[in-house]
Amino acid sequence: MSVLVYIELAEGSIKKTSFEAIFYASKVAEMTGGSVTALAIGEASAAELGKAGNYGAAKVLHAGDSSLFQSNIIAYSKVLLEAVSKTGAKIIVTAKSSLADAVTARAAGALKAGVVGNVTELPDLSSGFKVKRSIFSGKAFALTQISSDIKVIAIKKNAISTVETSSEAAVESFSISLDASVFDAKVTETVKASGAVSLPEADLVVSGGRGMKGPEHWQPLLDLAEALGAATACSKPVSDLDWRPHHEHVGQTGVKVAPNLYIACGISGAIQHLAGVNSSKVIVVINKDPEAPFFKAADYGIVGDVFDVLPKLTAAVKAL
Amino acid sequence: MKILVCISSVPDTTSKISFTDGDTQFNKTGIQYIIGPYDDYALARAVELKESLGGTVTVLNVGLADAEPQIRKALAIGADDAIRVDVEPTDSYFVAEQIARIAKAENYDLILMGRETTDYNSGVVHGIVGELLGVASFSPVMELSIEGNHAKMTREIEGGKEKLEASLPLVLGCQEPIAEWKIPNMRGIMTARTKPLKVVAPSGESLTSIDKYNLPPAKGAVKMIPAEDAGQLIRLLQTEAKVL
Ligand SMILES: Cc1cc2nc3c(=O)[nH]c(=O)nc-3n(C[C@H](O)[C@H](O)[C@H](O)COP(=O)(O)OP(=O)(O)OC[C@H]3O[C@@H](n4cnc5c(N)ncnc54)[C@H](O)[C@@H]3O)c2cc1C
Ligand SMILES: Nc1ncnc2c1ncn2[C@@H]1O[C@H](COP(=O)(O)O)[C@@H](O)[C@H]1O
Numbered sequence: 001m002s003v004l005v006y007i008e009l010a011e012g013s014i015k016k017t018s019f020e021a022i023f024y025a026s027k028v029a030e031m032t033g034g035s036v037t038a039l040a041i042g043e044a045s046a047a048e049l050g051k052a053g054n055y056g057a058a059k060v061l062h063a064g065d066s067s068l069f070q071s072n073i074i075a076y077s078k079v080l081l082e083a084v085s086k087t088g089a090k091i092i093v094t095a096k097s098s099l100a101d102a103v104t105a106r107a108a109g110a111l112k113a114g115v116v117g118n119v120t121e122l123p124d125l126s127s128g129f130k131v132k133r134s135i136f137s138g139k140a141f142a143l144t145q146i147s148s149d150i151k152v153i154a155i156k157k158n159a160i161s162t163v164e165t166s167s168e169a170a171v172e173s174f175s176i177s178l179d180a181s182v183f184d185a186k187v188t189e190t191v192k193a194s195g196a197v198s199l200p201e202a203d204l205v206v207s208g209g210r211g212m213k214g215p216e217h218w219q220p221l222l223d224l225a226e227a228l229g230a231a232t233a234c235s236k237p238v239s240d241l242d243w244r245p246h247h248e249h250v251g252q253t254g255v256k257v258a259p260n261l262y263i264a265c266g267i268s269g270a271i272q273h274l275a276g277v278n279s280s281k282v283i284v285v286i287n288k289d290p291e292a293p294f295f296k297a298a299d300y301g302i303v304g305d306v307f308d309v310l311p312k313l314t315a316a317v318k319a320l
Numbered sequence: 321m322k323i324l325v326c327i328s329s330v331p332d333t334t335s336k337i338s339f340t341d342g343d344t345q346f347n348k349t350g351i352q353y354i355i356g357p358y359d360d361y362a363l364a365r366a367v368e369l370k371e372s373l374g375g376t377v378t379v380l381n382v383g384l385a386d387a388e389p390q391i392r393k394a395l396a397i398g399a400d401d402a403i404r405v406d407v408e409p410t411d412s413y414f415v416a417e418q419i420a421r422i423a424k425a426e427n428y429d430l431i432l433m434g435r436e437t438t439d440y441n442s443g444v445v446h447g448i449v450g451e452l453l454g455v456a457s458f459s460p461v462m463e464l465s466i467e468g469n470h471a472k473m474t475r476e477i478e479g480g481k482e483k484l485e486a487s488l489p490l491v492l493g494c495q496e497p498i499a500e501w502k503i504p505n506m507r508g509i510m511t512a513r514t515k516p517l518k519v520v521a522p523s524g525e526s527l528t529s530i531d532k533y534n535l536p537p538a539k540g541a542v543k544m545i546p547a548e549d550a551g552q553l554i555r556l557l558q559t560e561a562k563v564l
Contacts, residue, residue: 010478072484073447074456097478098435098443102459102493105447108413114527115412117442130531135440139337141534142440148413148527185456185486190477198479204563228564246462246497247476252333252438253357253496261563271334275438282561284553285542295542300556304547316551320558 001032004089005057006080006100009042016201017095019055021155023162025093026056027122028153032091037061038169039083041068041076046171053169055162061086061174068178073099075182077106082176084111084150096154097200104152114146117154134159137252137275157200158258158279193247202231205259205280207250209235209273211266211287211306215243220310221265227317233257235267251276263313265306269294286310321375321466323366324428326419326445327394328356328409328437329387339533346533355390357501358434362492364499365464366432367398373466376400378426382409382418388517395512396504402515407522412440414526416448421523423453428489430471435460435493443493450491458484459493 005025007018025036038057040049042064049060061083068075080103084092092107094100096117108115120141121132128145134156135142146153199205206225212218225232232248239249250257252272258279265286267273274297277283285298286309295301302309331337332352340347355363366377379394381387382405391402405418423431431453436443443459450457462481463474466488473484476495504512545553558564 072482073458077447077451098460098476099478101436101443102447102457105412105444106451106457108444109416109448109451112413112527115442115444115448116528117440117444135533136331136337137438137441138536140339141536142530143532143534145529145531146527147529185458185484187482187484189483190480191482192480200478247480261557261561275333282557282563284557297539298542299540299561300553301542301544302547302550302553303544304550309547309550312550313554316554317564319551320554320564 001029001034001091002087002089003029003034003036003091003093004083004087005036005038006092006094006104007038007040007052008095008097008100009040009044010198010201012044013048014040014044014051015095017097017157020157020160020162021093021095022052022055022057024122024155024160028091028093029056031123031125037083037087037089039063039080039174041079049171050168053167054164057169060169060171062171063174063176065175072185072187073102073106074185075178076103078178078182079174079176080104080107081110083174090150092150092152094154096156100154104154108152111150112148113150113152114148115152115154116144116146118156119153120156120159134279137256138278156258156279158281193245197229197231199231199233199248199257200255202257203259204228204230204261205233205257206230206263206265207233207235207267208238208244208265209267210237212238212243217307218244220307220314224263224310224314224317227314235273264294265310267294268292269297321369321373321430322426322428323369323375323377324380324423324426324431325359325363325366325377325394325399326380326431326433327359327363327390328434329353329381329383329390330356330437330439333357333438337535343533344531353387353390355393356434356437358436358438358495360501361496361498362432362434362494363394363397363399364502365494366430367502368499369466370398378403380419380422381405382407382415384408391517392512393504395515396508397502398508400515402517404517404519405522406519411526411528412442412444413448414524416445416452417524418522419445420449420452422520423449430488431491433491433493435495446491446493453491455489455491456486457491458486460495461492462495462498464492464494464498
């Protein structure tokens with residue numbers, strides 16, 4: 001079956017999660033006997049887009065017309081629909097993100113497609129088309145049957161391990177003419193967060209809670225993050241109190257992260273916080289209270305004062 | 321301003337998740353249900369907009385009768401009336417189809433939802449509804465102001481945010497800090513009892529269904545490192561956990 005994978009670009013590069021989606025799509029194509037076409041919207045070099053081939057895409061459709069970018073989700077979904085009709089794809093794969101969700105949702109509406117997100121494993125084709133997905137913010141899984149003719153699958157980040165080859169994808173420029181009404185919606189300004197490393201994509205995250213005592217005490221945490229090359233995050237009360245910017249807040253109502261390493265400093269480990277971080281590979285908890293619930297979800301723990309422990313960790317990282 | 325707010329009824333976020341009937345059914349025993357936390361933000365902003373611009377707020381839930389306490393709570397918070405589509409909400413497209421059918425007949429200026437439900441975390445119902453209605457949809461929206469027929473929004477993007485403008489009508493998936501959660505007051509609770517709640521029948525069918533549930537494997541024991549030796553942690557992360 002022909003599989004279309006919608007990929008995302010960040011600063012001209014294919015996102016790591018999109019490589020995971022391409023790899024997943026190529027495995028699905030192998031299982032169903034078909035080929036993979038990737039769709040990329042945005043600015044990127046042909047050399048960068050060719051890398052989609054390293055993970056199994058035969059071809060990349062590149063919609064690089066800058067007039068698309070300003071109108072956002074609506075235009076992107078129109079481009080996606082056009083790519084579906086061009087390739088005849090029956091399966092649309094993407095890496096789950098707020099943009100991909102919004103774009104693929106509209107396409108699913110137009111195509112009457114069943115949508116399943118947070119998928120963690122390759123499909124089971126033994127009877128129908130079933131995928132395993134993570135539900136309840138990582139607290140359980142559900143094996144879900146998709147019965148529609150066209151299917152939309154959004155992969156959970158870090159759930160699929162990829163294998164890279166040296167083959168390159170053929171890149172084809174893809175332009176469509178859009179109805180002027182699509183541009184009635186406009187992006188007027190884009191504000192990039194100041195943090196050095198983008199949180200949703202980060203491999204390493206250092207996060208602070210109310211135990212950090214106040215915004216003026218964040219330096220030891222920032223020092224460790226810098227030494228590690230990690231992104232910084234925080235608990236909800238910390239962003240509610242304006243100690244840290246809102247986009248750093250992780251959890252049930254915030255960003256969901258799945259890094260290789262999550263270091264929690266002075267965070268109690270409330271269930272709503274865990275909901276945003278429990279897909280991390282390794283969790284380290286530093287808390288002065290040995291009874292803090294977070295220790296139950298941790299791989300490594302230190303009972304101690306963050307202001308005493310953090311500088312020691314930073315020094316140890318620098319000594320590596 | 322005519323606003324529709326779509327609310328899901330979901331297990332309280334502290335719920336212990338388990339399954340019955342050979343792991344084919346979610347175990348509802350002892351589960352406390354709440355308005356979806358993101359939907360609660362959407363509702364709060366809708367009530368604020370009604371207070372400042374005038375108009376009405378209708379709440380809509382696709383769900384069985386056991387969701388009615390959550391619907392009544394939304395009425396107590398300030399919605400004027402409610403609609404419940406009487407069916408188990410099993411699939412995103414199916415839920416969106418119910419919402420779109422009702423919205424089509426009523427010409428709402430704004431349809432506000434949460435960015436995602438906290439049970440299945442799909443984050444797609446607003447986009448599907450937007451497409452089915454032929455109306456623009458955006459998510460996750462963290463700020464919303466309305467002037468006449470025009471909306472100004474801030475949307476969260478990976479690693480930052482963007483400001484957006486669009487004409488009404490719109491379908492939006494909301495998240496904080498779009499508004500503060502509202503708690504119903506006594507008067508709200510009293511008046512909610514007599515506000516109209518219309519129950520309508522569903523149409524269409526689910527495109528997905530769940531065959532089986534399972535829980536993740538139990539986490540291994542935590543390895544404790546004495547605070548005096550904190551630096552040793554970094555060595556373990558490198559040599560044992562292999563994440564550095
Ligand atoms: C519907 C809902 C959604 C929510 N969503 C989220 C969410 O998305 N994200 C989120 O984070 N929360 C969320 N919450 C809030 C959540 O329930 C907790 O209140 C919150 O996570 C607690 O934050 P905290 O751990 O920073 O603070 P606290 O619970 O106050 O914990 C502070 C911790 O720091 C420790 N500590 C204090 N001083 C030191 C020190 N010097 N050294 C070391 N340790 C120290 C303390 O022992 C304590 O464990 C939500 C709540 C609800 C009801
Ligand atoms: N059963 C439902 N009834 C009414 N609204 C719903 C229902 N399910 C989802 N929604 C709305 O759609 C939003 C996105 O849901 P989802 O795509 O399921 O994550 C939610 O935050 C709700 O506002």
